[in-house]
Amino acid sequence: MKKRWIILLLLALIAIIPAFHFSKASAETEVKISFDYQRQSTIASNQIALWVEDEKGHAVRTLLATSFTAGRRGYRNREMSLENWVAAAQPDRMDEATLDAISSATPSTDHLEYIWDLTDDQGDPVPAGNYLIRLEGTLYWESSVLYTAHFHTETPSAGELEMDIERSQPDNHENETMIQNVTMSFSKPTSSLPTEPGYRAFAGYLRGAGRT
Numbered sequence: 001m002k003k004r005w006i007i008l009l010l011l012a013l014i015a016i017i018p019a020f021h022f023s024k025a026s027a028e029t030e031v032k033i034s035f036d037y038q039r040q041s042t043i044a045s046n047q048i049a050l051w052v053e054d055e056k057g058h059a060v061r062t063l064l065a066t067s068f069t070a071g072r073r074g075y076r077n078r079e080m081s082l083e084n085w086v087a088a089a090q091p092d093r094m095d096e097a098t099l100d101a102i103s104s105a106t107p108s109t110d111h112l113e114y115i116w117d118l119t120d121d122q123g124d125p126v127p128a129g130n131y132l133i134r135l136e137g138t139l140y141w142e143s144s145v146l147y148t149a150h151f152h153t154e155t156p157s158a159g160e161l162e163m164d165i166e167r168s169q170p171d172n173h174e175n176e177t178m179i180q181n182v183t184m185s186f187s188k189p190t191s192s193l194p195t196e197p198g199y200r201a202f203a204g205y206l207r208g209a210g211r212t
Contacts, residue, residue, distance in 0.1 A: 049085035071103030
């Protein structure tokens with residue numbers, strides 16, 4: 001009789017564990033942004049920004065902003081440099097330490113990947129809702145490209161996000177190969193069941209106890 005009560009207690013505990021695990025797993029939803037970058041040899045080019053905006057158009061997370069525009073505040077002298085990111089992030093309101101933290105050196109030619117883990121610039125989870133994921137490139141002086149994907153935190157299934165592409169000067173082909181093959185996709189946990197070794201051992205013990 002005592003053993004039966006122990007088994008019932010273990011069953012109750014094992015029913016509770018997945019709920020805790022699911023809460024943790026939900027926070028592991030992430031958006032991956034990848035693209036091919038080709039560094040250009042001209043001036044007034046090679047500027048990239050990747051950020052997330054809320055529904056009000058405010059940048060909640062900057063994943064990438066090249067150092068000329070961000071860290072060195074080059075947008076003040078070259079207003080066309082990443083002008084969409086500047087409008088959303090408002091770097092004039094940031095101190096030097098904050099700008100330094102989000103700015104990056106201009107990358108070399110490569111395939112680049114970035115992950116947004118649904119947190120803001122302070123590392124806090126963003127509220128549920130609609131967001132815009134944006135990738136901007138200053139191609140050559142006033143010529144720029146902007147990729148935009150719409151994302152909702154409660155989207156039920158994982159997959160690739162549809163994107164809108166805007167060119168400020170569609171007929172200007174200078175440096176148009178700077179950013180290519182852009183994809184934005186998100187993933188969600190496939191199961192709410194725990195997979196940690198301790199849980200598996202615990203479940204194995206329970207199955208063994210049920211057979212005795």
